[in-house]
Amino acid sequence: MTKTINLTLKVWRQKGPEHKGHLETYRADHISTDMSFLEMIDIVNDNLTLDGDDPIAFDHDCREGICGMCGTVVNGRAHGPEKETTLCQLHMRHFSDGDTIVIEPWRSRAFKIIKDLVVDRSALDKIIAAGGYISVNTGGAPDGNSILIPQDIAELAMDAAACIGCGACVASCPNASAMLFIGAKISQLALLPQGKPEAAGRALSMVREMDRLGFGNCTNEKECEAECPKEISITNIARMNREYFKAGYFFSKK
Amino acid sequence: MHLDSKIPGGPLPDKWDRHRFELKLVNPANKKKFEIIVVGTGLAGGSASASLAELGYNVKTFCIQDSPRRAHSIAAQGGINAAKNYTNEGDSIQRLFYDTIKGGDFRAREANVYRLAQISNHIIDQCVAQGVPFARDYGGLLANRSFGGAQVSRTFYARGQTGQQLLLGAYSALMRQVAAGMVKMFPRREMLDLVIINGKARGIVVRNLITGEIETHKGDAVVLSTGGYGNVFFLSTNAMGTNVSAAFRAYKKGALFANPCYTQIHPTCIPVHGKHQSKLTLMSESLRNDGRVWVPKNPGDKRLPHQIPESERDYYLENKYPSFGNLVPRDVASRNAKEQCDNGKGVGKTGLAVYLDFEDAIKRDGKDLIAKKYGNLFHMYDKITADNPYETPMMIYPAVHYTMGGLWVDYNLMSTIDGLFVMGEANFSDHGANRLGASALMQGLADGYFVIPYTIGGYLAGTTLEGVNESHSAFTESTQHVREGIEKLISINGKRTVDDFHKQLGLIMWDHCGMARNDQGLEKARRLIQELREEFWENVRVPGSNVEFNQSLERAGRVADFLEFSELMVMDALVRRESCGGHFNEAFQTSENEAKRDDENFSHVSAWDYKGKDADPVMRKEQLVFEHVELSQRSYK
Ligand SMILES: Cc1cc2nc3c(=O)[nH]c(=O)nc-3n(C[C@H](O)[C@H](O)[C@H](O)COP(=O)(O)OP(=O)(O)OC[C@H]3O[C@@H](n4cnc5c(N)ncnc54)[C@H](O)[C@@H]3O)c2cc1C
Ligand code: FES
Numbered sequence: 001m002t003k004t005i006n007l008t009l010k011v012w013r014q015k016g017p018e019h020k021g022h023l024e025t026y027r028a029d030h031i032s033t034d035m036s037f038l039e040m041i042d043i044v045n046d047n048l049t050l051d052g053d054d055p056i057a058f059d060h061d062c063r064e065g066i067c068g069m070c071g072t073v074v075n076g077r078a079h080g081p082e083k084e085t086t087l088c089q090l091h092m093r094h095f096s097d098g099d100t101i102v103i104e105p106w107r108s109r110a111f112k113i114i115k116d117l118v119v120d121r122s123a124l125d126k127i128i129a130a131g132g133y134i135s136v137n138t139g140g141a142p143d144g145n146s147i148l149i150p151q152d153i154a155e156l157a158m159d160a161a162a163c164i165g166c167g168a169c170v171a172s173c174p175n176a177s178a179m180l181f182i183g184a185k186i187s188q189l190a191l192l193p194q195g196k197p198e199a200a201g202r203a204l205s206m207v208r209e210m211d212r213l214g215f216g217n218c219t220n221e222k223e224c225e226a227e228c229p230k231e232i233s234i235t236n237i238a239r240m241n242r243e244y245f246k247a248g249y250f251f252s253k254k
Numbered sequence: 255m256h257l258d259s260k261i262p263g264g265p266l267p268d269k270w271d272r273h274r275f276e277l278k279l280v281n282p283a284n285k286k287k288f289e290i291i292v293v294g295t296g297l298a299g300g301s302a303s304a305s306l307a308e309l310g311y312n313v314k315t316f317c318i319q320d321s322p323r324r325a326h327s328i329a330a331q332g333g334i335n336a337a338k339n340y341t342n343e344g345d346s347i348q349r350l351f352y353d354t355i356k357g358g359d360f361r362a363r364e365a366n367v368y369r370l371a372q373i374s375n376h377i378i379d380q381c382v383a384q385g386v387p388f389a390r391d392y393g394g395l396l397a398n399r400s401f402g403g404a405q406v407s408r409t410f411y412a413r414g415q416t417g418q419q420l421l422l423g424a425y426s427a428l429m430r431q432v433a434a435g436m437v438k439m440f441p442r443r444e445m446l447d448l449v450i451i452n453g454k455a456r457g458i459v460v461r462n463l464i465t466g467e468i469e470t471h472k473g474d475a476v477v478l479s480t481g482g483y484g485n486v487f488f489l490s491t492n493a494m495g496t497n498v499s500a501a502f503r504a505y506k507k508g509a510l511f512a513n514p515c516y517t518q519i520h521p522t523c524i525p526v527h528g529k530h531q532s533k534l535t536l537m538s539e540s541l542r543n544d545g546r547v548w549v550p551k552n553p554g555d556k557r558l559p560h561q562i563p564e565s566e567r568d569y570y571l572e573n574k575y576p577s578f579g580n581l582v583p584r585d586v587a588s589r590n591a592k593e594q595c596d597n598g599k600g601v602g603k604t605g606l607a608v609y610l611d612f613e614d615a616i617k618r619d620g621k622d623l624i625a626k627k628y629g630n631l632f633h634m635y636d637k638i639t640a641d642n643p644y645e646t647p648m649m650i651y652p653a654v655h656y657t658m659g660g661l662w663v664d665y666n667l668m669s670t671i672d673g674l675f676v677m678g679e680a681n682f683s684d685h686g687a688n689r690l691g692a693s694a695l696m697q698g699l700a701d702g703y704f705v706i707p708y709t710i711g712g713y714l715a716g717t718t719l720e721g722v723n724e725s726h727s728a729f730t731e732s733t734q735h736v737r738e739g740i741e742k743l744i745s746i747n748g749k750r751t752v753d754d755f756h757k758q759l760g761l762i763m764w765d766h767c768g769m770a771r772n773d774q775g776l777e778k779a780r781r782l783i784q785e786l787r788e789e790f791w792e793n794v795r796v797p798g799s800n801v802e803f804n805q806s807l808e809r810a811g812r813v814a815d816f817l818e819f820s821e822l823m824v825m826d827a828l829v830r831r832e833s834c835g836g837h838f839n840e841a842f843q844t845s846e847n848e849a850k851r852d853d854e855n856f857s858h859v860s861a862w863d864y865k866g867k868d869a870d871p872v873m874r875k876e877q878l879v880f881e882h883v884e885l886s887q888r889s890y891k
């Protein structure tokens with residue numbers, strides 16, 4: 001049955017990267033528990049707009065948990081309290097009447113705040129540009145079935161490839177490390193036969209780029225795995241480390 | 255204006271080969287002298303940017319999102335078709351071609367569709383080489399499934415995340431070219447105008463969505479791959495930012511807009527829950543492979559599903575279409591769901607839903623197998639509705655999903671403006687009046703990987719392009735025009751939010767230009783749209799300024815375009831005096847309530863020519879010629 005709840009929000013407001021930010025308090029009343037978290041913010045924003053105030057800026061697009069565009073820290077947790085859920089897929093039935101909800105942006109040295117809850121995640125693209133691909137040009141690929149891939153390997157690669165690049169791993173890590181993100185890509189490609197020829201160079205250059213961009217290191221806190229909306233496993237970081245050390249050895253031999 | 259589709263001569267299977275031979279080539283050393291603008295980074299734009307850069311062109315690529323990886327293509331679930339015939343069921347290029355033409359209700363061009371089927375196999379190979387983790391059989395070969403209206407298993411998939419994996423493949427190829435310095439990537443930019451110099455597309459005007467700055471970019475050709483316009487209905491399965499603006503502004507600059515009334519309503523979506531709903535979630539139609547669609551036989555039966563005995567259930571798709579059953583094409587499945595609900599047999603709180611039931615499949619195959627196939631979809635459904643589909647049937651209802659109409663293009667994917675190419679969902683070319691499942695991904699990648707790299711070369715090699723720069727008066731005028739539009743939106747300072755207008759427009763379109771249409775409703779819609787548009791320009795409130803990150807302003811511009819474009823859709827629906835695929839006018843139906851085409855008079859593409867603010871657009875026809883298929887009444891019995 002549809003139920004409604006009343007909430008108090010404390011939302012991070014910051015006009016721009018050079019401005020100082022602060023938490024601002026808002027009321028969100030008569031919120032249907034069937035609504036999604038972002039629909040709740042839509043309502044708050046409608047009211048702000050009609051009252052002549054500036055609505056809260058937040059990123060979102062697919063609202064289906066797949067584009068990786070949305071994401072804020074809700075009550076101290078990336079994407080909020082539900083496991084395996086992006087913010088857009090979080091529903092208000094997980095909150096109770098009278099709750100206070102604190103909403104803040106991702107925080108990391110590598111993610112500058114653009115406005116309010118919107119951050120600049122272009123560092124993640126730069127890491128992919130540093131080697132998160134297989135170097136094949138269009139045309140001339142062999143028949144898809146000429147490369148046999150055992151089902152379990154394909155499944156493992158798919159588990160890693162499910163990463164949506166939202167940045168929750170970085171936001172939840174005490175060191176603001178991007179290792180889960182990078183580990184997922186390195187694993188996906190290292191597991192597949194197509195990705196093996198470049199595995200060594202890929203691991204080295206992606207990790208180097210990560211360091212350059214100011215992401216922290218992994219100290220095995222496992223917060224990233226706990227908060228990842230796609231349940232990317234931390235074993236991907238172990239696989240990345242293996243690839244990285246193997247690569248270092250291989251390259252130093254040359 | 256004569257619409258020349260430039261279809262090459264010769265037998266159907268040889269046309270593309272012959273055309274590629276006849277197209278002029280750009281000398282490899284000269285490619286770096288050309289600058290190509292690609293707008294959009296979905297499957298079409300991402301794959302084109304990468305492929306063009308690999309050839310040596312300088313590419314500038316634009317998208318709205320913060321990263322090219324987030325284009326709406328990412329959300330595609332079910333899969334991508336190819337005529338590989340790996341399953342030995344008798345598939346072939348000819349069969350994929352025929353199914354696609356027939357599925358489109360014989361309103362697409364034969365030559366384009368045939369080429370699409372030919373290219374389909376290369377796409378799979380390309381994606382595998384990039385490391386796309388397609389599903390595999392036990393032996394390690396690629397797995398296939400049958401999908402929405404196909405009787406052979408020709409759909410390749412990566413769990414329920416095929417679009418994501420294909421897009422990440424294209425995105426990684428794109429980022430590789432960014433690293434190589436061949437693509438300059440401009441994220442968080444929205445194209446607001448096309449710049450034409452001496453009759454040729456030579457650049458674009460964009461708004462930097464972070465700073466609000468209006469920027470100009472020149473190029474030797476412009477390639478639009480900006481997706482579909484389903485969000486004209488406000489509620490749809492499309493991502494929130496999906497819009498018609500880039501295409502519509504090109505239309506206003508002289509590109510003809512084809513078949514705007516062809517919209518696809520997808521049968522399996524999660525029903526609407528309330529008035530604050532912001533978007534609808536698709537449940538992949540692969541579910542129809544195992545789920546059985548039914549409603550209670552008696553109107554108004556409010557019992558819970560498990561309390562309704564077998565004898566009082568109507569499995570209406572299985573009964574009505576014995577050979578296709580639950581797998582009839584989307585338009586047919588959607589209209590039938592609506593019909594059941596209109597007859598009072600709808601289920602759930604609102605009565606606007608039908609059941610999709612897995613009980614028999616679970617009994618037959620076991621819960622584990624069903625979980626393996628659909629686990630993530632069941633999980634998503636549970637998350638949104640708090641209902642467990644392993645135990646109780648899903649409730650589904652049709653929702654706007656895809657738009658077959660788009661900018662008119664010839665066989666080279668060039669619009670009626672020289673040098674303006676259009677790919678993917680943004681063009682009208684391959685799906686006729688209805689798109690079959692798993693064929694949009696195929697088309698987007700075909701256009702981007704395997705068509706545009708050749709045809710754009712043919713254009714560039716055969717055209718003299720004088721040097722231009724951004725100080726040209728065409729750029730300054732365009733910038734001025736864009737600025738004025740934005741300032742106007744901000745200055746109105748009315749009493750209604752942008753979304754409020756958008757929702758109202760959506761309802762008008764859903765009620766009168768949705769699954770079933772009639773003249774009276776369409777006339778009414780036209781009036782209502784005009785009134786709403788007038789009110790918008792007097793009463794919309796856009797907070798903030800234009801020199802900052804301003805999401806309300808972004809939306810306002812898009813809704814302003816939807817408010818004009820919607821009228822074009824309605825006009826198009828009014829002049830198509832037949833029913834076909836996604837366009838169903840109640841006055842034209844068979845005695846069995848199926849769409850009744852009028853091949854004699856309407857076997858054409860309706861392409862609309864903009865005639866200025868104060869005049870109606872003029873419709874131009876491209877006659878469709880069918881030499882290889884026999885037009886038949888679609889029958890899925
Ligand atoms: C939920 C869902 C599931 C689907 N599942 C399937 C499936 O299983 N199989 C299948 O074949 N098809 C499926 N489709 C359809 C398919 O996903 C789309 O038709 C296809 O991905 C469109 O790709 P595209 O490249 O044309 O455009 P999009 O992916 O929509 O990309 C548009 C791009 O243009 C950019 N853009 C838009 N406007 C502007 C502007 N003004 N300025 C600058 N940039 C702009 C955007 O930023 C984006 O990068 C599905 C669709 C949906 C909604
Ligand atoms: S909006 Fe796309 S993942 Fe949340």
